[in-house]
Amino acid sequence: xxxxxxxxxxEDIQRVMSSLLRGIKDPRVNQGMISVTAVDTSxxxxxARVFLSVFGMESEKEFLKGLKSASGYLRRELGxxxxxxxxxxxxxxxxxxxxxxxxxxxLLGTLDIAEDDESEGDSGSEAHRLASEPRNDEVS
Numbered sequence: 001x002x003x004x005x006x007x008x009x010x011e012d013i014q015r016v017m018s019s020l021l022r023g024i025k026d027p028r029v030n031q032g033m034i035s036v037t038a039v040d041t042s043x044x045x046x047x048a049r050v051f052l053s054v055f056g057m058e059s060e061k062e063f064l065k066g067l068k069s070a071s072g073y074l075r076r077e078l079g080x081x082x083x084x085x086x087x088x089x090x091x092x093x094x095x096x097x098x099x100x101x102x103x104x105x106x107l108l109g110t111l112d113i114a115e116d117d118e119s120e121g122d123s124g125s126e127a128h129r130l131a132s133e134p135r136n137d138e139v140s
Contacts, residue, residue, distance in 0.1 A: 009084070010039040016057055016081045019072055021052075028066025032056030037095045041088055048088035051095040060094065060121075067092045 018036045031054065038051040038125070057063055071090050079087035 007023045014039045
């Protein structure tokens with residue numbers, strides 16, 4: 001298999017899955033804004049792990065149940081769209097990295113760090129003074 005085929009298939013699956021997920025009418029799946037962050041397909045194309053990020057999800061357990069019940073439909077539509085010889089089995093995983101990043105960003109925004117410009121200036125001049133002084137162990 002060519003070296004660039006698997007990443008290209010991953011991108012194609014990601015593109016098609018993002019459009020298919022918008023069309024699912026199951027209320028368990030339509031809980032918020034869903035984005036497909038990544039797809040990792042096995043080298044034999046039998047399993048595709050689809051990483052999803054959901055903004056505004058109410059119930060993680062119900063969301064995953066809804067995806068599992070819709071996986072047959074999604075797999076069939078994916079096979080029709082991509083035209084692969086074998087359509088991979090879809091395994092859905094939640095990607096919480098965007099949530100963690102947003103939480104870290106808000107935590108960093110709430111920190112009250114006082115910047116002391118005078119202490120930075122003094123330490124810089126002290127380092128310059130020490131660098132310019134001759135050392136005692138140098139031979140003249």
